Amino acid sequence: MPASAAPPAHARVQALDLLRLFAALAVVAYHYTVRGGADDHLTWLTVPEVGAVSQYGFLGVQLFFVISGFVIAFSAEGRTMREFFVARAARIYPGFIACMTLTFVVLLVFGAPEFHASIGQWLANLAIVAPAAKQPFMDGAYWSIVYEIVFYVWVAALIASGLFPRHLPAIVLGWLAVSLANELFLGSGAVRRLFLTDESGFFAAGVMLYMAFSGRRGPATWALLIAATALGAFQADWSADWNRQHFGIALPHLTLMICGIAAVAVVAACLTIRRLPLPATLILAIGGLTYPLYLLHQMIGFTIFNRLQGVAPAGLIVAGTILLMLVAAWVVYRFVERPGQKLAKRFLSRILRLPARQPAKPATAFAIPVFGPASLPRAPRAMPSSTT
Secondary structure: OOHHHOOOOOOOOHHHHHHHHHHHHHHHHHHHHHHOOOOOOOOOOOOHHHHHHHOOHHHHHHHHHHHHHHHHHHHHOOOOHHHHHHHHHHHHHHHHHHHHHHHHHHHHHHHOOOOOOOHHHHHHHOOOOHHHHOOOOOOHHHHHHHHHHHHHHHHHHHHHHOOOOOOHHHHHHHHHHHHHHHHHHHOOHHHHHHHOOOOHHHHHHHHHHHHHHOOOOOHHHHHHHHHHHHHHHHHHHHOOHHHHHHHOOOOOHHHHHHHHHHHHHHHHHHOOOOOOOOOHHHHHHHHHHHHHHHHHHHHHHHHHHHHOOOOOOHHHHHHHHHHHHHHHHHHHHHHHHHHHHHHHHHHHHHHOOOOOOOOOOOOOOOOOOOOOOOOOOOOOOOOOHHHO
């Protein structure tokens, strides 16, 4: 498609906002109806009536990783490393600090005897990577935020080295090879943490969707997308091994592999949907509350369950808690996270001496949140030869 015929640069991919909510609610359903009352006895509450379906909800995290691979690659193109850092830090940190601190207060006041929190734990969690300071996460769900940050660091390094985006196919190929070697033969925890070898297929599939969506649709792009999706399918199955061993949950191998493939396929499908028959303000709210919802729901939810034991049926408690978490997530997004993002961006830009008004980016470069509302370009069908 000629440049003059290209669709508007900031056409929204509204379906990604709904997909984020689906992924977040899948994780919520898994934690609330399966994980909490399983072998770790975090809470008394289980809902076996929905467990046969919700036991797969942990794969909502892998769906987030596919979205992240796509979104972060899109947001990185056309940025300097400092611009990328400011955009990512401002996007992730204010919401994290608000939700982590709220979780700390709830656990401190209402958590005992099941849960405890300390000032030392809170201080360690300010850096997100709390286990590095020998303290537990304030909420176990934060492990995936650490994975996101490691991915951001690698993207920033590629930007700084000039390898992004021109050499992405070779980089993705190497990443998949290292991942396969480590997961099948080496089994190194250090390599896994450094290169995300247990989740790399999902991130890499998202990156290759970005390559295809931005017009770079050569045979290498499709081959690597297929390879990343195939690795993601195996990783979806491998990720369930802990659940099988720890909780005694029977999770069929083939079902999990199909879910892994579906995570990539549904993101790809969302990129083809131009508009949804829903009010734009509703879609914005949906996209905005998914990140706080993910951060808030688990430990606060378990605390609510433990305080309400015997007060109402389990199903009613779960439904009411989900509704409460959705409202709390929207309040955090609307009144804390959004203002905090603006302040953080202004503060970091001033420290790093970024220009107040950044130059216009090419049609394939955006500041797109992974969990928040998505605004993406509808890329031209063909790109100039200099970008391939």
